[in-house]
Amino acid sequence: xGLFRRNTSPEPLDLNAPVDDEAARRAAAYVNAGKVRKASxxxxxxxNPRATAFAAFRYIDCEDVD
Numbered sequence: 869x870g871l872f873r874r875n876t877s878p879e880p881l882d883l884n885a886p887v888d889d890e891a892a893r894r895a896a897a898y899v900n901a902g903k904v905r906k907a908s909x910x911x912x913x914x915x916n917p918r919a920t921a922f923a924a925f926r927y928i929d930c931e932d933v934d
Contacts, residue, residue: 885916887923895920896927 891914898907911921 888914892923895924
């Protein structure tokens with residue numbers, strides 16, 4: 869599904885459905901390790917894959933760029 873890629877779909881993000889925070893944290897850990905496909909698979913197994921992937925961005929490490 870490519871949840872960690874830019875989405876140009878007009879489909880809105882459903883923020884009313886529950887988000888699995890534990891899955892979001894696991895997905896973020898995979899993204900931090902460079903394993904984006906595994907992160908997508910973790911999110912795909914949840915009831916709300918897009919919102920879970922969106923929530924994962926809170927836990928993804930970012931480097932400051934000057």
